[in-house]
Amino acid sequence: MTAHADCSKCEELLQPFVDRNLSDQERLTVQLHLEGCPYCARCYRLEEVLWKHVRSCCDEQAGIEFASSELKQKLSELRTPLV
Ligand SMILES: [Zn+2]
Structure with missing residues (x-):
């Protein structure tokens, strides 16, 4: 067993790793690689932050939809030429 997987392999496993979608063996491979x-490791932190952000957005779907419709309204007002 090799101690370190290469970066492309790690990249490939990063998304399922964040999703907790890997076997123990694969998870260990990613963990070992991230440590070295x-x-x-930086990519992983970004993925994780992004993932948590997406999750919290889903939880607040109604609020997001409200905010985005208000935003669209504002944008369309901005787009209206001032005459
Ligand atoms: Zn790497």
Whole structure:
């Protein structure tokens, strides 16, 4: 068993890793790689933040929809030429 998977393999597994969608063996592979690779560790943190953000958006779907319809309204007002 190799101690380190390469970055492309890690990248491939990162999304399912964040989704908790991997086997124990795959999870371990990613974890080991992240510990030894600052680049992938940074990618992982970004993915995780993004994922949590998406999750919290889904939880507040109604609020988001309200905010975005208000935003559209504002944008269309902005787009109206001032005459
Ligand atoms: Zn890497």
